[in-house]
Each structure stands twice: as structure tokens, then as C-alpha cells.
Amino acid sequence: MKIHIDIDCFFVSAIRTIDPSLEHKPVAIGGRSDTKIFDNSAKQQTVNLENSGSFVPTFFKAYESKDDDIDAFRDSDGKIRGILTTSSYEARAFGVKTTMRIEEALQLCPELIIKAPNMSLYQKLSHKLHEYLMLKIPLIEQASIDEFYGDLSGWIEDNEVPFFIDTLRHDIKRELGLPVSIGAAPTRYIAKLATTYAKPFGSKTIYPWDFDKFVNPIKVEDFAGIGRSMRQKLYDVQIHTLGELRSRRGTLESWGPYAKELYRRVNGEVDAEIQTKRERKSIGISRTIEPLFDRNELRRRVHILARHLSFAILKRDVIPTVFHLSLRYEMNQKSHINISLAEVFTDKKFDTLCQEMFNKADTQRRLRVIRLTIQASSFTKHSKKELSLINFHDEQKMHNLTRSSQKLREKYGLDAIKWGSEMLLT
Incomplete structure (x- = not known):
């Protein structure tokens, strides 16, 4: 389970x-x-x-x-x-x-x-709960700050699961003061669904013989992985419940790999292993701001967001190879740009790249900007991309300088060192 x-x-x-x-x-x-x-x-x-x-x-x-x-x-x-x-x-x-x-x-x-x-309190309590669960269950995966998965297979007999999870939620409340809800099922996807119907501060176990009775009446939008666009697509073909979805296998499989996998998850045919260690695949920063037209001020803010994100990338000790910048304007207008760059990561290069991405992404220059977002992903340890060796020696020198700057920022704050191009915009 x-x-x-x-x-x-x-x-x-x-x-x-x-x-x-x-x-x-x-x-x-x-x-x-x-x-x-x-x-x-x-x-x-x-x-x-x-x-x-x-x-x-x-x-x-x-x-x-x-x-x-x-x-x-x-x-x-x-x-x-x-x-x-x-x-x-x-x-x-x-x-x-x-x-x-x-x-x-x-x-x-x-x-x-x-x-x-x-946020400091949330992080502290989340960490405490993770440590507590690891004492109780052999395999625990932290999916988010307030969400965990566990594997009881070979640890707790299936017929003892309801008592185990009911006892566990009361133990957590007594030890940490946190009310939790727990769902159990043969797959993690159905277990998550069970948790929704156990709330608040409850527990619910779904056995194979309960599967149809529990799953079939549930609305499609209540299943994790069915977002707004998929929900509308299902509605368009008169699929409103998970039971109706399960009866339309051919329809779902005709929509491609994602819909085919979705059907198998809903039907309890597939599962995913518990990952005791989850690595972030991307790092990003975004801010919603009061509508702003001044492009120089926007560029200054891009400098600041880039500096923060660079700090996080270096703390993570990764080399991203895909970079993304998006803008949201008034009147529900949006624009974005993606750039791939397989080179040694340096603070200055990243700052310059973000400025270039902003200039290219800013396609609605008559409108005011209300949100700025920068993301970095596809880290070299997760991709097959090889770093370019062109100017590698010079890049390595700049990388060493970046490391030195990082130490100063860790000690004196992220604003301790700024690039001259940012200073000119203040």
C-alpha cells in the first residue's frame, strides 16, 4: 500500500x-x-x-x-x-x-x-515532520513543503493499514501539533485522491474491492494532473466523472501519450516509485509589481532578479543550460523567451543574458509590465549537453571571481556587490 x-x-x-x-x-x-x-x-x-x-x-x-x-x-x-x-x-x-x-x-x-x-516556521515544521515520518516508515518522499508519500509494502500488512494511518495522524498531532490527513491505496495517485476525501484531520483507505465505488463518482477536475485545459477537453466529449473517463479508454488513448498515461493512473494500472531524494529540476524567481512603463526601471529590476537567481544557482552548485524570461503586461498580454546556452555559469554572463532576454521578450512596449519572471533549468547533471570549450580558460577565471562574489554576498547580503550597468540605472 x-x-x-x-x-x-x-x-x-x-x-x-x-x-x-x-x-x-x-x-x-x-x-x-x-x-x-x-x-x-x-x-x-x-x-x-x-x-x-x-x-x-x-x-x-x-x-x-x-x-x-x-x-x-x-x-x-x-x-x-x-x-x-x-x-x-x-x-x-x-x-x-x-x-x-x-x-x-x-x-x-x-x-x-x-x-x-x-516561511521560516513553515520550513522548520516541514523538516521536523519529514524527520518524524522517516522514523515511522521505511520509504518516505517529500513531494512539497506540506505533502509526503510513503510505501508500506512489506512493512505493514494491508489489513492493518487503516489502524496504522489513523494512529499515525494522531501521533503527529500530539508530537508536532500539526493536523494531517492520510490516504492509502494500491497506487500513490489514488492515495492522494483518498486524502482529499479524508480531510480535515482524517484517514481513508481504498482497497481494490472499494476502487470502483470510490473513484467512479469523483469529478475529473479533482484528480491531480487534470488541469483546466484537459478538463475542458473532457467536458467537450461529455466526460465529467472519473467513472465516465474510465469507460472511454479509446477516446483518451487517441489523444496521445499524456492522456493515455492519465487514463492508466485513474484506472489504477500504473504507479511510481517512492523517491526518497527529489532534486529540483529548475530554479526561478518572479515578482508581481505595480504597473510600470519605465523601461530603464524595469531593466534595473531585471538586474536585481538576476542577481538573486544567480545566488540561488550557485548555492545549488549546478550549471543550467536553459534560461527563460517572461513578462506579463496590462490587458492580459504576455510575452516570453527561452535561450539554451551550454557554457560555464558566471554571475556576469547570466546578468548580461537576462538583459538580452528582456530586450527580446519586451514585445509590447506601449504597455505597462505587471509581472517579471526568470527561470533556469536543464542542469548539466540532468541533461546530455556538453559545455562549450571555447574560451574555457577565461570563463573559468570569471567563474572563480563569481565564487568570490558569492562568499561576500553570503556574508554581507545580496546587494553587497552590484554590476556597474545596474548602478547606471539607479
Whole structure:
């Protein structure tokens, strides 16, 4: 049996471990794109290279305690900005939902307690839970900051799984103060589905003889891997439930390899091994900003994002070979560019490359930009690309200089060293 463990309302549950007075109250965690890195406050940035997941940034500010956390989302004009990254079940009873604007949530639930995010606490508790689970289960995979998979095969008899996972969730709550829900099934995909129907703070086991009764009525969009476009495609051919999907094998297989694999996952025909170590395949940074037209200021901000991402790449000790920059404009316009470059990674080269990508990607120059994103992927250890040997000696010198700069930034902050081209834009 495979199991899936998910922390209920993790960000809220985490803050309750240090503030029990929030128990049984409508609580939500606010989120707001951190644009303060553009104001020379990068010394306060912490780098997250371990965990991922929704609303889990690579860079985040160290938590600062506030008497009233709602002030973290209030601008100088008094207007409250930002969205919710999660909410308690007590808040959800009022219609409060994730990604809802904070202002809208407060209208639905005036008693809603808004807390600022505390990424350091989330990372600490996630790490503690991972260590605890490794003591209980031989094979554990951390899929995200609040999500884990385990393999009980040969460890716990199938008929003992319900008791084991029910006991485990109560043990976790007692030891760490975190409420979790756990699903168990023959495959990890169905185990994840079972967790959804075990929430909140429950457990659910799906045996082969329960499979049809459990899976068939579920809406297709509730299955992990069926996004908006696939859902619409299924709706267009009158497939609304997983049972209807299972009865249309020929239709799914005619749509290509991805749909064929999706069918097999839903039908419980395939599974994936538990990966005790998961390596990141990409690193990125993005910021949503107030609509901005000034291209020089945008280029300055690209310099800053590039410096942050370069710091993370060097911390990870990888050499990316594919680079991506995307822009989101007003009026729902978008633009992006991808560049492949199999060369030794240096801070200066990456900074220059990002500027070049911005100039090429900025195709809507009459519009204001509202979001900047830079990503690096396809690390040499995962790809078959070979590094170019052209100017390798000079590149190695620059790489050594980059390493020296990295040490200074680790000691004095990410803004300690800047390139002259950025300084000219200030």
C-alpha cells in the first residue's frame, strides 16, 4: 500500500503551534509579492532550496512579529492589498477561499484574523515532520513543503493499514501539533485522491474491492494532473466523472501519450516509485509589481532578479543550460523567451543574458509590465549537453571571481556587490 500525507491548512496550522489562541477561530494567511527586494532590502532575504509547493517562494524575508498582521498588507494610502494563501476551515465556512483578495475575504468574514506569512516556521515544521515520518516508515518522499508519500509494502500488512494511518495522524498531532490527513491505496495517485476525501484531520483507505465505488463518482477536475485545459477537453466529449473517463479508454488513448498515461493512473494500472531524494529540476524567481512603463526601471529590476537567481544557482552548485524570461503586461498580454546556452555559469554572463532576454521578450512596449519572471533549468547533471570549450580558460577565471562574489554576498547580503550597468540605472 502507498500512502499520501497532507498537512491540513498548513500555514494556518503552523501559526497555531506558536499561538494556540488561534484554535477554532477563522484565520487566514495573507500573501503579497515581495517587491521590497527592488528597494535594496535584499540583506533580509532567505533562500529556500529544499521545499516547493503553492505559495512557497525560493526567496523570502525573515519573519517580523507584528501586533496586527493586517498592517503588513496595508499601503500608505490605507488600502489593503494582497491575496490569501490559505485559510482555516472555520474561515472557509464563510466562503473564504485561497487566492481570494484580502479585502473581499474581510467582507465575507469581518472577524477573520489575517496573519503575515512566516516561511521560516513553515520550513522548520516541514523538516521536523519529514524527520518524524522517516522514523515511522521505511520509504518516505517529500513531494512539497506540506505533502509526503510513503510505501508500506512489506512493512505493514494491508489489513492493518487503516489502524496504522489513523494512529499515525494522531501521533503527529500530539508530537508536532500539526493536523494531517492520510490516504492509502494500491497506487500513490489514488492515495492522494483518498486524502482529499479524508480531510480535515482524517484517514481513508481504498482497497481494490472499494476502487470502483470510490473513484467512479469523483469529478475529473479533482484528480491531480487534470488541469483546466484537459478538463475542458473532457467536458467537450461529455466526460465529467472519473467513472465516465474510465469507460472511454479509446477516446483518451487517441489523444496521445499524456492522456493515455492519465487514463492508466485513474484506472489504477500504473504507479511510481517512492523517491526518497527529489532534486529540483529548475530554479526561478518572479515578482508581481505595480504597473510600470519605465523601461530603464524595469531593466534595473531585471538586474536585481538576476542577481538573486544567480545566488540561488550557485548555492545549488549546478550549471543550467536553459534560461527563460517572461513578462506579463496590462490587458492580459504576455510575452516570453527561452535561450539554451551550454557554457560555464558566471554571475556576469547570466546578468548580461537576462538583459538580452528582456530586450527580446519586451514585445509590447506601449504597455505597462505587471509581472517579471526568470527561470533556469536543464542542469548539466540532468541533461546530455556538453559545455562549450571555447574560451574555457577565461570563463573559468570569471567563474572563480563569481565564487568570490558569492562568499561576500553570503556574508554581507545580496546587494553587497552590484554590476556597474545596474548602478547606471539607479
